Amino acid sequence: MVRQNVVVDNDRCSIARALGVVGERWSLLVVRDVVNGVRRFEELREHLGVARNVLSRRLAELVDAGLLDRVAYREFGSRERYEYALTPAGRDLWPVLMTLMAWGDRHLADGPPPVEHEHLGCGGKVALVPVCEHGHDVDPADLGLRLGR
Template sequence: MKDDTPVRRSPVSLADCNLSRSFELVGDRWTLLILRSALYGVRRFDDFQADLDIPRTVLSNRLAGLVESGIMEKRAYREEGQRSRVEYPLTDMGRALMLPFMAMTQWGDKFLSDGVMPLTLRSRKTGERISVAYTDEQGRAVSFADIEAVIDPDARKRAARKRKPAKGG
C-alpha cells in the first residue's frame, strides 16, 4: 500500500476494520478448514470430522460458533427411511466466502503449487477459465498498479451514528 513512508500504526483500528472483524469469525485454522470442506459441499458432523481429521470437541465448538455468526445453519434432515439427523449447510453469508477463498486458492496456485491446480473455475456459458480480480464499476478488470487505498477517517464516528440513529442520524 505504501512503498517507503514508514507506517507506525494501521490507519484503521482493529475494532473498526472489517477485515479484522472477519478474522474474529473465520480467522482460525480449523474454522477455515471447516469452511473449505463446507464450500466443497460437506454438511454433516461426522463427514467434517473424517474429511479433516479434526478432534470432535473442536468441531463441535467451531460449528456452534459458525451457526452463531450466521455463516452456517443447523438444520434437521431426513434420508429415505432414516431417522432425522442434523446437517450444517452454509447460509448466503457463508456461500459468499467463496470469493475470498477462491482468491486465496489462486494465491496458493501461484506460489505454492508447482503449477498444478486441482480446483479451477469456469464459465457455465462459455467454458472460459474464471479468475478473481480487481474490477471497476463497469466490471472491467483493473491492474493492481492502478489501484490506491482510500481511508475514511470518519468511519468510526459514522458507524456509531448508524448504530444509534436517535442522536442525529
C-alpha cells in the same frame, strides 16, 4: 488521486473483525468443505481429519456467527441428525476462499493446482479479478483508500 495512508483502528477494521470470526484455520476449511458439498458432521470430520470436539466447537461458532445454518434431516430408520448449509453471509465468503486458493496455487504449490473451479455453464476456468464500479481492473498499486462514513 494521490495515494495516502489511511489508518483504521483494529476494533473498527473490517479485516480484523472478519478474522475474529473466520481467522482460525479450521473455520475456513469447514466453510470450504460446505461450499464443496460436504455438509454432514461425520463427513466433515473424516474429510478434514479434525478432532470431534474441535469440529463441534467450530461448527457452533460458525452457526452463532451466522455463516452456517443447522438443517435437520432423518434417514429412514435413524434418529434426526443435522447437516450444515451456507447462509447468505457464508456464501459471501466464497470469493475469499477462491482468492486464498489462487494465492496458494501461485505462491505455495509444488506442482500444478490440485483443483480448478470451472463454470458449469460453459466449462471456462473461473478467476476473480478486482474491478471498480466502472468495470476497470484494479491493481494494488492503483488502489486508494478513503474513510467510510
